[in-house]
Amino acid sequence: xxxxxxxxxxxxxxxxxxxxxxxxxxxxxxxxxxxxxxxxxxxxxxxxxxxxxxxxxxxxxxxxxxxxxxxxxxxxxxxxxxxxxxxxxxxxxxxxxxxxxxxxxxxxxxxxxxxxxxxxxxxxxxxxxxxxxxxxxxxxxxxxxxxxxxxxxxxxxxxxxxxxxxxxxxxxxxxxxxxxxxxxxxxxxxxxxxxxxxxxxxxxxxxxxxxxxxxxxxxxxxxxxxxxxxxxxxxxxxxxxxxxxxxxxxxxxxxxxxxxxxxxxxxxxxxxxxxxxxxxxxxxxxxxxx
Amino acid sequence: xxxxxxxxxxxxxxxxxxxxxxxxxxxxxxxxxxxxxxxxxxxxxxxxxxxxxxxxxxxxxxxxxxxxxxxxxxxxxxxxxxxxxxxxxxxxxxxxxxxxxxxxxxxxxxxxxxxxxxxxxxxxxxxxxxxxxxxxxxxxxxxxxxxxxxxxxxxxxxxxxxxxxxxxxxxxxxxxxxxxxxxxxxxxxxxxxxxxxxxxxxxxxxxxxxxxxxxxxxxxxxxxxxxxxxxxxxxxxxxxxxxxxxxxxxxxxxxxxxxxxxxxxxxxxxxxxxxxxxxxxxxxxxxxxxxxxxxxxxxxxxxxxxxxxxxxxxxxxxxxxxxxxxxxxxxxxxxxxxx
Numbered sequence: 031x032x033x034x035x036x037x038x039x040x041x042x043x044x045x046x047x048x049x050x051x052x053x054x055x056x057x058x059x060x061x062x063x064x065x066x067x068x069x070x071x072x073x074x075x076x077x078x079x080x081x082x083x084x085x086x087x088x089x090x091x092x093x094x095x096x097x098x099x100x101x102x103x104x105x106x107x108x109x110x111x112x113x114x115x116x117x118x119x120x121x122x123x124x125x126x127x128x129x130x131x132x133x134x135x136x137x138x139x140x141x142x143x144x145x146x147x148x149x150x151x152x153x154x155x156x157x158x159x160x161x162x163x164x165x166x167x168x169x170x171x172x173x174x175x176x177x178x179x180x181x182x183x184x185x186x187x188x189x190x191x192x193x194x195x196x197x198x199x200x201x202x203x204x205x206x207x208x209x210x211x212x213x214x215x216x217x218x219x220x221x222x223x224x225x226x227x228x229x230x231x232x233x234x235x236x237x238x239x240x241x242x243x244x245x246x247x248x249x250x251x252x253x254x255x256x257x258x259x260x261x262x263x264x265x266x267x268x269x270x271x272x273x274x275x276x277x278x279x280x281x282x283x284x285x286x287x288x289x290x291x292x293x294x295x296x297x298x299x300x301x302x303x304x305x306x307x308x309x310x311x312x313x314x315x316x317x318x319x320x
Numbered sequence: 321x322x323x324x325x326x327x328x329x330x331x332x333x334x335x336x337x338x339x340x341x342x343x344x345x346x347x348x349x350x351x352x353x354x355x356x357x358x359x360x361x362x363x364x365x366x367x368x369x370x371x372x373x374x375x376x377x378x379x380x381x382x383x384x385x386x387x388x389x390x391x392x393x394x395x396x397x398x399x400x401x402x403x404x405x406x407x408x409x410x411x412x413x414x415x416x417x418x419x420x421x422x423x424x425x426x427x428x429x430x431x432x433x434x435x436x437x438x439x440x441x442x443x444x445x446x447x448x449x450x451x452x453x454x455x456x457x458x459x460x461x462x463x464x465x466x467x468x469x470x471x472x473x474x475x476x477x478x479x480x481x482x483x484x485x486x487x488x489x490x491x492x493x494x495x496x497x498x499x500x501x502x503x504x505x506x507x508x509x510x511x512x513x514x515x516x517x518x519x520x521x522x523x524x525x526x527x528x529x530x531x532x533x534x535x536x537x538x539x540x541x542x543x544x545x546x547x548x549x550x551x552x553x554x555x556x557x558x559x560x561x562x563x564x565x566x567x568x569x570x571x572x573x574x575x576x577x578x579x580x581x582x583x584x585x586x587x588x589x590x591x592x593x594x595x596x597x598x599x600x601x602x603x604x605x606x607x608x609x610x611x612x613x614x615x616x617x618x619x620x621x622x623x624x625x626x627x628x629x630x631x632x633x634x635x636x637x638x639x640x641x642x643x644x645x646x647x648x649x650x651x652x653x654x655x656x657x658x659x
Binding site: 062107110111114116118120121122124125126128129132133135136245249252253256260289290292293296297299300303304307 | 444450459573624627630
């Protein structure tokens with residue numbers, strides 16, 4: 031029971047990080063970046079390919095690679111799309127995602143690459159007669175630390191102020207002197223770094239990295255930002271957490287029916303969207319004005 | 321309030337599709353297969369055009385309707401004795417085991433299945449706009465995939481349905497496709513189609529003129545669900561097998577790319593997009609297999625094809641987001657100069 035709750039919290043934490051990465055980018059340019067999945071994947075590949083190095087070095091590598099990849103995406107593709115219809119941008123990011131998957135397939139092969147990363151995390155320990163997996167505790171600590179750091183960044187720094195301003199009204203923020211290119215680029219870099227953290231936790235749990243490694247978590251994190259409310263970073267993170275935690279709990283509650291956990295999850299999402307198209311945290315049903 | 325029927329807008333795409341089918345399909349067995357699978361994909365692209373092109377609302381959910389169509393048609397055309405004895409179908413509902421239909425009744429069933437699923441889900445989904453609609457239709461695809469992948473009472477689960485009967489004659493898929501094109505065009509110029517495009521152009525002015533956005537979108541969604549059901553079933557019978565993965569993300573991506581590359585807003589765009597993507601794909605495939613093209617052998621590593629198709633979608637959207645045809649219908653002669 032305690033383990034189930036810990037699992038729910040740790041999965042929720044991971045999804046919150048992934049959703050936060052998506053939410054940052056969505057906030058500054060209304061882009062639902064489907065290719066966030068490929069950032070997670072490339073960070074995972076980096077972790078696996080550099081597993082012979084000390085863990086910290088290999089994590090730094092993966093953060094750098096994922097951030098660079100995010101920056102390249104923005105410079106090469108998304109920059110030209112600023113201000114276009116969100117649906118068009120969604121399809122472009124879908125295209126970028128498939129494109130990168132195929133490139134990974136060409137470079138790394140379609141079969142999974144694996145290596146044991148941070149094996150010390152795979153064990154379990156006992157506290158007061160209850161067995162607890164190390165991974166869940168480490169994940170929770172990691173997620174909390176990073177969420178707190180992000181909270182500080184977003185709430186207390188100038189960059190964070192600009193990000194929040196841009197998320198609520200990009201045009202006005204620009205008029206008030208926020209440099210859009212720099213801001214958007216930093217949002218992409220941070221989302222890349224967050225993708226690398228998500229990748230680390232996932233690779234420890236399942237070191238079989240294939241070209242579609244990041245896909246599932248990204249789809250669910252996407253669902254998360256929609257559920258939480260796309261217009262605020264807090265909403266994105268909360269939505270991601272809810273999706274992860276609910277999914278983890280559904281897996282326990284449904285028992286043999288757990289293969290349908292995704293379906294229930296998606297049904298819940300559709301219902302939430304119908305009741306609150308702006309997400310849980312939205313105060314009123316927003317309607318685009320002319 | 322309908323648009324005038326301009327014969328060349330209808331006949332241009334139809335003649336192109338028929339000409340393509342005969343020119344490529346009668347050459348070789350491989351050509352025949354290319355034509356048949358292209359037509360099956362084209363029907364799916366047409367389904368997307370009816371809804372996405374006319375309404376401007378994105379849908380990732382049409383793969384779900386194709387799935388329902390393909391499995392409905394696949395299960396009833398697989399002979400009973402195969403269903404009784406094959407390992408992956410041993411948990412099938414008994415009435416499905418005993419149900420046997422011919423090819424055409426099964427296609428009608430596929431159309432109905434697609435229409436019913438689209439009609440019911442549309443009642444809820446059509447309330448949404450923009451991104452929320454995109455994500456919700458994606459959720460629909462996710463639910464359908466999850467159910468078909470795991471439920472072995474209504475289908476083969478994660479396994480494949482094998483031994484589906486193929487089309488007997490070369491002309492069958494061609495005729496089916498032309499009928500669908502006719503229906504799509506007639507819908508486009510109908511009152512409902514025109515109203516729907518009005519809501520796409522201005523979602524605030526249209527309701528002010530007394531148009532119910534939900535109602536016209538629902539009509540188009542249901543019609544396109546029916547066509548997607550047929551497209552999915554045709555795809556299954558051409559391949560001779562059906563598996564749930566065949567209708568998931570790559571299929572959705574491929575058909576959406578075809579529509580967008582051609583230009584989603586017109587029948588001509590859907591036609592050009594499908595043929596263009598197929599053509600480029602085939603040329604690249606021949607290069608990957610080191611076959612000569614016009615006497616020249618170019619060697620490309622495996623996997624290049626998928627990369628080029630994805631790349632051309634991205635480039636197309638960056639360069640010309642209305643597609644090759646800019647969403648215009650087919651027209652003979654030089655474009656008139658505008659004053």
